[in-house]
Amino acid sequence: MNGFEVAQHNSEDGITILRLKGFLDAHTAGDLEAALQKCIDEKKFRIVVNFEELNYISSAGLGVFMGFIEDVRENGGDIKMTSMTEKIFHVFDLLGFPALYDILKTDDEAVERFAQTEKE
Amino acid sequence: MNGFEVAQHNSEDGITILRLKGFLDAHTAGDLEAALQKCIDEKKFRIVVNFEELNYISSAGLGVFMGFIEDVRENGGDIKMTSMTEKIFHVFDLLGFPALYDILKTDDEAVERFAQTEKE
Amino acid sequence: MAKKVKTYQLKVPSSTDQLEIIREFVTGVARKVGFREDELNKIELAVDEASTNVVKHAYAYDDRKPIEIQLRVEPDRFVIQITDKGKGFKPEQVKKPDMKEYLAKMRVGGLGIYLMKTMMDEVEFSIDPGRKNRVRMVKYITPETVHPTRKVS
Amino acid sequence: MAKKVKTYQLKVPSSTDQLEIIREFVTGVARKVGFREDELNKIELAVDEASTNVVKHAYAYDDRKPIEIQLRVEPDRFVIQITDKGKGFKPEQVKKPDMKEYLAKMRVGGLGIYLMKTMMDEVEFSIDPGRKNRVRMVKYITPETVHPTRKVS
Numbered sequence: 303m304n305g306f307e308v309a310q311h312n313s314e315d316g317i318t319i320l321r322l323k324g325f326l327d328a329h330t331a332g333d334l335e336a337a338l339q340k341c342i343d344e345k346k347f348r349i350v351v352n353f354e355e356l357n358y359i360s361s362a363g364l365g366v367f368m369g370f371i372e373d374v375r376e377n378g379g380d381i382k383m384t385s386m387t388e389k390i391f392h393v394f395d396l397l398g399f400p401a402l403y404d405i406l407k408t409d410d411e412a413v414e415r416f417a418q419t420e421k422e
Numbered sequence: 423m424n425g426f427e428v429a430q431h432n433s434e435d436g437i438t439i440l441r442l443k444g445f446l447d448a449h450t451a452g453d454l455e456a457a458l459q460k461c462i463d464e465k466k467f468r469i470v471v472n473f474e475e476l477n478y479i480s481s482a483g484l485g486v487f488m489g490f491i492e493d494v495r496e497n498g499g500d501i502k503m504t505s506m507t508e509k510i511f512h513v514f515d516l517l518g519f520p521a522l523y524d525i526l527k528t529d530d531e532a533v534e535r536f537a538q539t540e541k542e
Numbered sequence: 543m544a545k546k547v548k549t550y551q552l553k554v555p556s557s558t559d560q561l562e563i564i565r566e567f568v569t570g571v572a573r574k575v576g577f578r579e580d581e582l583n584k585i586e587l588a589v590d591e592a593s594t595n596v597v598k599h600a601y602a603y604d605d606r607k608p609i610e611i612q613l614r615v616e617p618d619r620f621v622i623q624i625t626d627k628g629k630g631f632k633p634e635q636v637k638k639p640d641m642k643e644y645l646a647k648m649r650v651g652g653l654g655i656y657l658m659k660t661m662m663d664e665v666e667f668s669i670d671p672g673r674k675n676r677v678r679m680v681k682y683i684t685p686e687t688v689h690p691t692r693k694v695s
Numbered sequence: 696m697a698k699k700v701k702t703y704q705l706k707v708p709s710s711t712d713q714l715e716i717i718r719e720f721v722t723g724v725a726r727k728v729g730f731r732e733d734e735l736n737k738i739e740l741a742v743d744e745a746s747t748n749v750v751k752h753a754y755a756y757d758d759r760k761p762i763e764i765q766l767r768v769e770p771d772r773f774v775i776q777i778t779d780k781g782k783g784f785k786p787e788q789v790k791k792p793d794m795k796e797y798l799a800k801m802r803v804g805g806l807g808i809y810l811m812k813t814m815m816d817e818v819e820f821s822i823d824p825g826r827k828n829r830v831r832m833v834k835y836i837t838p839e840t841v842h843p844t845r846k847v848s
């Protein structure tokens with residue numbers, strides 16, 4: 303069946319990209335939590351989460367991001383979100399998440415955004 | 423969801439090709455029956471059934487072919503089957519259908535086979 | 543002639559690894575009803591949230607307990623009932639989350655019932671702790687929610 | 696410690712347009728058990744044939760009647776029970792089709808029970824006409840039938 307996967311890529315500019323795939327619900331949220339916790343443990347606070355291949359998200363999945371964003375930002379980093387399908391964006395949008403998170407079209411835009419913040 | 427479709431193509435050499443798609447079970451067998459009945463009614467007795475995009479077949483689907491083969495052959499025609507996936511062939515094979523039906527790799531082979539019978 | 547009503551029932555162990563089977567069952571029936579893709583997505587999410595609550599809150603992750611989903615397809619509505627025999631709760635005390643405050647405080651949970659209410663046309667709880675706690679959610683069958691090829695009665 | 700058994704139950708109207716939902720439910724659970732793709736195909740076909748028989752023979756296409764599918768995942772076996780309250784039949788009088796004769800005479804039906812028996816490890820009927828007719832089919836969970844990553848108990 304479907305399942306859920308997180309693939310981690312480390313870009314050369316010290317940014318970590320997490321590519322989500324499949325179905326993010328109360329069953330699989332723990333996997334995302336583990337992946338984000340690993341970033342924190344390794345002091346990788348500049349995180350891009352790519353949603354391109356994510357087919358589904360429930361509030362359990364949304365909650366994971368809420369659980370980490372504060373910690374990440376306090377350490378000078380951020381969680382930026384990219385490449386959401388309309389279906390997924392709809393849920394984020396409905397809950398007003400765009401007010402709290404940077405939601406961008408592409409990973410490049412997210413990386414660019416990190417570079418800008420650096421300069422400031 | 424899945425459903426079932428039959429697409430009919432008439433080749434120039436008077437052969438009718440039926441391309442099956444989707445799931446052939448007791449619910450959808452009637453659609454195949456209607457398509458074959460239409461061939462008979464139009465006196466198209468040289469029939470190629472292409473299974474390439476058929477994902478599933480149950481005995482209700484197998485039964486449809488049994489219901490027409492005699493009639494078709496008595497009229498000098500045949501039902502030849504092509505492009506089965508391993509999954510589908512497995513069911514036909516298990517029941518010994520290859521002894522009764524020409525099961526071929528491609529539509530071209532089936533057309534060729536019809537041409538040969540013509541010459542004999 | 544009486545209008546036809548079709549009923550469906552699914553009973554699975556109460557654990558999060560069943561959510562996928564539950565979602566597929568409900569969307570399978572809802573797709574057959576003729577609901578549009580975006581309505582299917584809403585129904586799927588509402589059912590997931592309600593089922594997750596049963597697993598988490600009603601039974602505290604005890605997978606020996608059953609979760610029961612009942613569907614009724616009526617001429618003008620699709621009715622989903624999710625039943626547990628768990629500890630129950632006071633739905634009237636669950637506040638609608640203030641999303642501004644929610645986001646400001648970066649809370650982790652508390653969105654499930656809100657999403658259910660947003661996704662469905664009716665959401666109603668009936669609670670009898672330990673015996674029968676049930677959430678009943680309704681999606682109307684209208685020209686807006688179903689495919690045009692489906693004739694709405 | 697007692698070995699864990701998980702049970703699942705599905706109840707849908709008895710009509711052929713439910714076959715897809717039935718197949719998806721059973722293969723969904725069986726996939727979770729860890730069965731290999733070819734075993735999933737066999738289970739899917741056996742369940743379809745048994746369910747088709749209920750729709751066709753037990754209830755003669757009366758879709759107000761329910762068809763019930765029960766699944767049990769035991770440590771070493773996957774048990775499927777399909778129950779109807781229809782007219783029943785005498786399973787011992789259903790002859791194994793002679794495929795040579797079958798093909799020679801180009802018969803149209805009569806393959807369902809044969810396929811069920813070929814696809815599954817055990818097939819057993821218990822008949823009580825009008826009350827409870829049940830076919831019980833078993834697929835063993837062995838290193839041959841499940842994926843290597845799944846640990847067989």
Ligand SMILES: Nc1ncnc2c1ncn2[C@@H]1O[C@H](COP(=O)(O)OP(=O)(O)O)[C@@H](O)[C@H]1O
Pocket residue numbers: 591595596599600626628629630631636650651652653654655656675
């Ligand atoms: N089926 C249920 N059984 C018991 N309590 C429930 C049930 N559904 C909801 N609740 C209660 O309602 C509260 C709000 O639920 P919800 O909005 O889904 O948010 P969350 O599950 O994230 O807490 C839960 O925290 C729980 O106390």
Ligand SMILES: Nc1ncnc2c1ncn2[C@@H]1O[C@H](COP(=O)(O)OP(=O)(O)O)[C@@H](O)[C@H]1O
Pocket residue numbers: 744748749752753779781782783784789803804805806807808809828
């Ligand atoms: N659930 C059932 N209720 C009543 N009769 C049944 C049932 N299942 C099978 N039968 C009987 O057994 C016969 C053989 O079934 P089967 O091998 O599936 O072939 P077919 O359904 O094509 O006749 C059927 O014709 C029917 O008389």
